[in-house]
Amino acid sequence: MQLQSLITAVTDYYCQEVSSKLDAWLAHLNLPPTDGGLQRTAAVFVILTRWGAWEHLALLCPLWAAGDMDARNRVIDQFHELACLEPDLRIELTRLKDIAEQAKGKFAEQWARAVDAAVR
Known part of the structure; x- marks a missing residue:
């Protein structure tokens, strides 16, 4: 090396x-x-x-x-x-993952349409 x-x-x-x-x-x-x-x-x-x-x-x-x-x-x-991970960072990462999961559920239909349109 x-x-x-x-x-x-x-x-x-x-x-x-x-x-x-x-x-x-x-x-x-x-x-x-x-x-x-x-x-x-x-x-x-x-x-x-x-x-x-x-x-x-x-x-x-x-x-x-x-x-x-x-x-x-x-x-x-x-x-x-x-x-x-420090406790505060672990809590914040958990919070952000929860928000991401909520957003996936809330916008699943729009996301599917966008992906479908992009594939065409």
Whole structure:
């Protein structure tokens, strides 16, 4: 894998000067031993959504020592914890899904006509 460009900055919410079309990514995802640093859900998703395929990603260093299943499980648990939706966001997503379902029922006939007209 050849790195074609350097990343200027990846923060919790923003990725500067990076094209999503890069063929290779080098990432450092390790959590600091002091439990500081990568603690926000958004940071994990910003970093983990910038490449097109897993084979385009190289890690700066391993996330756990080879064969250390306890360390592996701790890392996976930390990433799962970071990936959990916050309660307010979960409530809002549920509300929006409910509204979408109501709209589907309310406008089903109009939608069917529009799709039928578009297919013709």
